[in-house]
Amino acid sequence: MGATDMTPRDALMRLGASTAEAVAQVLEMFAPGSVERGEVTVIAEGQSPFSGIVAGSVAASVSYVDGVTGANLFVLTAAGVRNMAQAMGMPAPEEGESGELSELELSAVGEASNQMMSAAASAIGVVLGQEIEISAPDIRVLDNPDAAGEIYGSSPHATSTTFLIGGESCRLIQLVPRAFVVRMARALDELDSETVDDSRASGADGAAAGTAQSMALVEALTGIKVRVWAELGRTQLALSRALGLPLGAVVELDHAADAPVDLYVNGLRFAQGHLIVTDDGEWAFQCDTVGGRAVPDPSPRETLAMEVLQDVSEPTFGDDAEVVPVDEALEIVDDEVVEAEPAEAEAVTADEVVEAGATDDDTAASPTNDEEGA
Amino acid sequence: MARVLVVDDAAFMRKVVSDALASGGHEVIGEAGNGNEAVARFQELKPELTMLDITMPEKTGLEALAEIMTIDPGARVLMCSALGQESKVIESIKLGAKDFVVKPFQPERLLEAVGKALA
Numbered sequence: 001m002g003a004t005d006m007t008p009r010d011a012l013m014r015l016g017a018s019t020a021e022a023v024a025q026v027l028e029m030f031a032p033g034s035v036e037r038g039e040v041t042v043i044a045e046g047q048s049p050f051s052g053i054v055a056g057s058v059a060a061s062v063s064y065v066d067g068v069t070g071a072n073l074f075v076l077t078a079a080g081v082r083n084m085a086q087a088m089g090m091p092a093p094e095e096g097e098s099g100e101l102s103e104l105e106l107s108a109v110g111e112a113s114n115q116m117m118s119a120a121a122s123a124i125g126v127v128l129g130q131e132i133e134i135s136a137p138d139i140r141v142l143d144n145p146d147a148a149g150e151i152y153g154s155s156p157h158a159t160s161t162t163f164l165i166g167g168e169s170c171r172l173i174q175l176v177p178r179a180f181v182v183r184m185a186r187a188l189d190e191l192d193s194e195t196v197d198d199s200r201a202s203g204a205d206g207a208a209a210g211t212a213q214s215m216a217l218v219e220a221l222t223g224i225k226v227r228v229w230a231e232l233g234r235t236q237l238a239l240s241r242a243l244g245l246p247l248g249a250v251v252e253l254d255h256a257a258d259a260p261v262d263l264y265v266n267g268l269r270f271a272q273g274h275l276i277v278t279d280d281g282e283w284a285f286q287c288d289t290v291g292g293r294a295v296p297d298p299s300p301r302e303t304l305a306m307e308v309l310q311d312v313s314e315p316t317f318g319d320d321a322e323v324v325p326v327d328e329a330l331e332i333v334d335d336e337v338v339e340a341e342p343a344e345a346e347a348v349t350a351d352e353v354v355e356a357g358a359t360d361d362d363t364a365a366s367p368t369n370d371e372e373g374a
Numbered sequence: 375m376a377r378v379l380v381v382d383d384a385a386f387m388r389k390v391v392s393d394a395l396a397s398g399g400h401e402v403i404g405e406a407g408n409g410n411e412a413v414a415r416f417q418e419l420k421p422e423l424t425m426l427d428i429t430m431p432e433k434t435g436l437e438a439l440a441e442i443m444t445i446d447p448g449a450r451v452l453m454c455s456a457l458g459q460e461s462k463v464i465e466s467i468k469l470g471a472k473d474f475v476v477k478p479f480q481p482e483r484l485l486e487a488v489g490k491a492l493a
Contacts, residue, residue: 029478030478115478131461
């Protein structure tokens, strides 16, 4: 395991392919159906990665920050910039205005590069096992492409990938320091030996990588465990009175006995319903209404997850709070029963019963923070 | 309908976001191109909602968000993230952002998030 048989060229090809795939995915969002991706080329050492660039081309450069050096240049012709800006929603220039590129058009390409490289940095970060941050883009018109080396510096390794956007050719150039290639090769070796068939992580299977990436955020959020509890009522007591409560004391709560009970998800009042007793003799909560919200459809789920995550400052009512993943909480709909048996919490789904148990186990022992930090 | 501050280093994105907000009846009361400007304009304009980009020069969106939330813990801030910025989004929510939209987005998605953040 961990045999170092990945050559620098292999590593560069994989880096180039992984980056190009992420870039193509974002380009496709801007210009559906009109993006073609060419082959990744590793530029031979000693050759200029900038050769063949037409004077007047526009280069948007995005660098990595924090620990990973190297730069990524997206180079387009003036016509390519205009195509890209229009694909992103800018109106076509009027007749007679087709000369100079506007600041807004250049800004659109900078923004596109930023979005593309953010996706690419994420894909490479998966390979390297670390998060890679990117800088804000630097956009310039290359009046003298021969001097590009002076602007962007030289690098022992470089890759180049051509894209066609609406028939106009543009190029992604990656300037890669030697240390980065070594790290990449080592990481790929480890990855290959561990997960030979995990095409997502290697970036070899573009479709899978794309889908995984677009789903990653929702997954990252919906996997977080949240506390769920039912509240019978509340009141306020002076600390002295609370400390001095004698046995048999009666503390009145603010809830009428026949009023609906509130179900909380991480401090957010999520549903109203009533308590029932299950066949196993445990309390359970049956939803009557879900907080005025319609049954969540896929689109607002991320927003609902946000609302749930925000309110982590509410009291959690100790061991009586149940822990279920956010996505399960979001699936809770009218007339559903929420039980409290922690051991079953992982398996709770729609139409199932979620109990509010008083004991903790592994699933209940670590509330939201551990998961959020992941 | 809210008074909104739009923060993004790309003039193009400021226009896209401003146009979308205007189409939903909101008023863009100011723009900023980096995190430092964002904090200054927030203090000056006291917007009801701030649209905040994450990757920006000088001061990032997350740094600006932290300062804005210190100035006004009740500030309503909506993050604009790109694909691949999942951990940044989670961090921003922990810092107090109300929600996020992932670029590139449709105007309807933006307005939906704005509506929820203002609710």
